Amino acid sequence: MKRFAVVLLSALLGLSLLAGAAFAGEITIKGSTTVLPIAQACAEKFMAENPDVSITVSGGGSGNGIKALIDGTTDIADASRPIKDREIKMAEEKGIEPMDHKVAIDAVIPVVHPSNPVDNLTLDQLMKIYTGKIKNWSEVGGEDKHIAVVTRDTSSGTFETWEKKVLEGKRVLPRSIVVASAGAMNQTVANNPLAIGYNGIGYIEDNEDIETLSINGIPANTETALSGEFPVVRFLHMYTDGEPAGDTKAFIDFIFSAEGQKQVKQAGFLPVK
Amino acid sequence: MPQAGTLKGDRLPKAVIAVLASTGMAIMLFIIAFLLREGVPILQEATLGEILTGVYWYPTSDEPDFGMLPLILGSISVTLLSSLLAIPISICLAIFLSEICPRGVGELFKPVLEILSFFPSVVLGFLGMMLIAPWLQQTFQLFSGLNMFNASVLMGIMIVPIISSLTEDSLSAIPKTLRDASYALGATRMETVLKVVVPAALPGILQACLLGIMRAIGETMVVLMAAGGAAVIPRSIMDPVRPLTSTIAAEMGETPVGSVHYNALFFIGVLLLVMTLLINLLAQWIEQRGKRWR
Numbered sequence: 001m002k003r004f005a006v007v008l009l010s011a012l013l014g015l016s017l018l019a020g021a022a023f024a025g026e027i028t029i030k031g032s033t034t035v036l037p038i039a040q041a042c043a044e045k046f047m048a049e050n051p052d053v054s055i056t057v058s059g060g061g062s063g064n065g066i067k068a069l070i071d072g073t074t075d076i077a078d079a080s081r082p083i084k085d086r087e088i089k090m091a092e093e094k095g096i097e098p099m100d101h102k103v104a105i106d107a108v109i110p111v112v113h114p115s116n117p118v119d120n121l122t123l124d125q126l127m128k129i130y131t132g133k134i135k136n137w138s139e140v141g142g143e144d145k146h147i148a149v150v151t152r153d154t155s156s157g158t159f160e161t162w163e164k165k166v167l168e169g170k171r172v173l174p175r176s177i178v179v180a181s182a183g184a185m186n187q188t189v190a191n192n193p194l195a196i197g198y199n200g201i202g203y204i205e206d207n208e209d210i211e212t213l214s215i216n217g218i219p220a221n222t223e224t225a226l227s228g229e230f231p232v233v234r235f236l237h238m239y240t241d242g243e244p245a246g247d248t249k250a251f252i253d254f255i256f257s258a259e260g261q262k263q264v265k266q267a268g269f270l271p272v273k
Numbered sequence: 274m275p276q277a278g279t280l281k282g283d284r285l286p287k288a289v290i291a292v293l294a295s296t297g298m299a300i301m302l303f304i305i306a307f308l309l310r311e312g313v314p315i316l317q318e319a320t321l322g323e324i325l326t327g328v329y330w331y332p333t334s335d336e337p338d339f340g341m342l343p344l345i346l347g348s349i350s351v352t353l354l355s356s357l358l359a360i361p362i363s364i365c366l367a368i369f370l371s372e373i374c375p376r377g378v379g380e381l382f383k384p385v386l387e388i389l390s391f392f393p394s395v396v397l398g399f400l401g402m403m404l405i406a407p408w409l410q411q412t413f414q415l416f417s418g419l420n421m422f423n424a425s426v427l428m429g430i431m432i433v434p435i436i437s438s439l440t441e442d443s444l445s446a447i448p449k450t451l452r453d454a455s456y457a458l459g460a461t462r463m464e465t466v467l468k469v470v471v472p473a474a475l476p477g478i479l480q481a482c483l484l485g486i487m488r489a490i491g492e493t494m495v496v497l498m499a500a501g502g503a504a505v506i507p508r509s510i511m512d513p514v515r516p517l518t519s520t521i522a523a524e525m526g527e528t529p530v531g532s533v534h535y536n537a538l539f540f541i542g543v544l545l546l547v548m549t550l551l552i553n554l555l556a557q558w559i560e561q562r563g564k565r566w567r
Contacts (some may be wrong), residue, residue: 032527039327061526065559148416153502153523155534156331171331174343177417177513178502180523184402191407194416233549 027055027247031065032080034157034182034200035236037267038104038255039078044237046254062157066097070096071238075248077239080157090104096258103255104236105270107201107225108161109125110213111186113193118142120214123231126166129196132173137194149176150188157181161234162198186210198232201225202268225270234268308546312539315339324540330504330515332524332534335411336525339389341535343504345544347514350507351421351496352489355428360482363433366479367440372466383441397427398498406499413511421507421514424500436485443477444470470531476560483556517541 029039029098036059041057047161065077070091083098091098110126118141121129121234129147130135138144151158151172163169177195179185190209191196201220204212212220215231224230244252254260261271294533315324319339327340370379370386406418447470455465471478501513502523521538528535 061528063528063530064526066529067510081527086532087529090531099325146416153527154331155524155527157527160333169335171334174329174505175503175513177419178504178523180497180502180519184498188406188419189404191403192410192417259494 025247026156026203027053027076027251028068028074029055029057029076029078029238030074030081030237031058031070031076032061032062032157032236034080034202035078035103035108035124035238037202038236038264038269039076039238039261040269042255042260044253044257046251049254050250053250055251061155063155066091066098066239069241070094072096072241075095075240075244076251077235079235079239082235082237083239087214097117098239099242099244100271101238101240101252101255102105102235103238104264105225105272106161106228106234106236107270108165108198108232108234109201109204109220110156110196110198111210112196112213113189114209114211115193116142116211118123118213119211120217122205122216123166126215127170130162130167130172130176132175134202145194147196148192148194150185150192150195151176151178152182152198153178153180155191157234158198158200161232165232166198169245200268201270205268222270235272278557283320302366302461305477305546308539308542312536312541312543315533315536315540318533320405322374323539328506330394330520337533341517341541341544343506344517344520344541345514346506347421347504348490348516348518348545349499350510351425351428351500351514351516354421354425354510355489356482356543357434358425358429358430359436359485362429363436363481363485364440367431367438367444368471370437371441371444372462372470383438386434386438386441390431390438391507392431392434393497394492394494397431398451398495401491401495401499402428409511415511417501419499419501419513420511422499424496424514424516425510427495427499428492431492431495432485433490435488436481438476439481439484440474443474443481446477447473450459460476476562480556483559490548490552491518491545493522497522517545 029043034256036057041056043057045057047053053229062079062081064081065079066076066087069077070087072094083100088098110121117135118137121140125134125140129140130149130151134140135147136144137147151162163172177188179188182199183198184201186203186207186209189195204210213222218224218231220230225233238252238255240248240252255264256273259273264271314470318337319327324339325345326342327338328342329338329340330343331338374382385502401423402419405423409415409418409420409423451469452465455469460469460480479488496516497519500516502515502517502519503513504515505512507514523536524534528538
């Protein structure tokens with residue numbers, strides 16, 4: 001019994017050490033589920049080229065990633081939003097200096113059911129739909145049917161972009177249907193002919209169950225997003241503690257390399273270089 | 274004569290049990306302390322009255338609102354509706370299993386029922402999203418099939434195995450002598466079941482129901498996926514709702530740690546704890562009453 005307890009305790013101790021600081025040749029990446037596909041694809045490529053380095057990638061959300069960076073339990077924090085002032089303050093208190101690396105660009109695009117005849121909305125119309133001033137599709141050139149407004153939960157990075165660029169800080173209609181993930185957004189819109197939603201470009205491409213809308217007559221695609229014409233775009237970030245060094249630096253450099261940015265593109269986002 | 278607890282071989286197991294038991298207790302206390310530590314600071318931003326009676330939930334706005342009334346009512350309404358759907362079915366099922374069906378069928382059915390109670394809720398949530406929601410929307414011409422009714426039906430399906438399995442246990446625990454006495458008085462099987470066995474097992478049945486209700490309040494995945502998530506006070510059962518649990522699940526991941534929003538989410542945790550505690554007290558009260566009934 002005693003021996004068992006000793007074994008159990010030492011195993012726990014070992015695990016907590018592992019979770020604490022990364023060993024040489026090991027990189028941990030945590031954070032936003034939006035950035036996750038990029039981190040995953042790049043990690044696989046990077047490990048294939050550098051077999052002595054092992055990279056652990058996990059999701060959990062931007063907030064959790066940044067918290068892990070502040071606690072020193074991750075080398076890289078993925079975030080689909082810029083770090084908040086409060087988080088910078090908390091980090092500084094612990095002697096951590098978050099450094100921003102903008103690894104990709106994401107466009108957030110309005111989507112509807114394929115049966116919906118509407119294919120373009122102005123920013124103003126979108127704002128009015130999402131604040132509840134426009135309630136019927138006929139007011140924007142569609143059929144005489146109620147609009148089912150679908151939104152992401154308020155703390156999602158995608159929502160934050162939408163709130164800033166489309167709602168201009170106004171409050172989203174309380175009766176809107178709230179979904180908890182990008183996948184759930186696609187499902188909900190695909191299943192509801194009355195719905196309007198929005199999603200990152202990486203989750204929309206090649207999805208035939210939903211249809212994208214143009215904003216102000218500008219279709220959402222790589223060119224319009226890169227040129228800045230498409231109005232709802234955001235950066236995806238990776239944060240490190242200060243200037244990255246060693247394997248972490250090699251990995252960040254890899255993401256900005258031609259091969260890394262190719263992975264960004266394959267994951268459905270827009271390269272920054 | 275050796276006293277209890279002084280035998281050499283007796284000391285170690287006693288110590289092990291004491292250590293493990295107090296570890297369990299300490300973990301529980303730490304969880305509560307942590308919840309309170311992270312949740313209570315929200316009261317510096319909003320008063321308890323504002324939180325409990327406010328109807329606007331905008332935790333991330335520039336001037337945030339932390340009204341949790343729609344969330345509390347969301348939790349209560351989904352729980353109530355699912356209990357209304359599940360409890361009659363569960364009790365009938367339990368009576369059937371324990372009193373009516375042939376023994377062989379019961380022995381086959383009971384384990385199946387118990388396995389069903391471990392059915393992953395995320396799968397049910399997925400069914401709600403992919404099958405029930407579009408069906409509800411088309412059939413009833415709703416603006417969305419993700420609503421309170423959808424979530425309650427799924428939650429009902431989830432708690433039926435729990436309630437009926439526990440009810441069946443308490444029905445089977447009623448001694449055979451009681452039934453024999455009833456039959457000896459000339460009662461029919463129906464009279465024996467409804468007037469003797471069920472009343473005798475009533476405290477157990479009520480506790481089974483309360484356990485099911487507690488499970489429903491705490492359930493997260495189904496309400497996250499199928500309830501629609503709108504933080505409004507529901508006016509009909511076809512309205513979308515946002516229960517407390519799904520609010521935590523949807524928002525915690527991206528919330529800056531230590532922010533006011535983070536505190537608010539932990540406060541929701543405190544509220545859930547208080548709600549389950551109240552139901553637990555109710556269960557204990559029923560047990561006390563039950564002793565008197567017998």
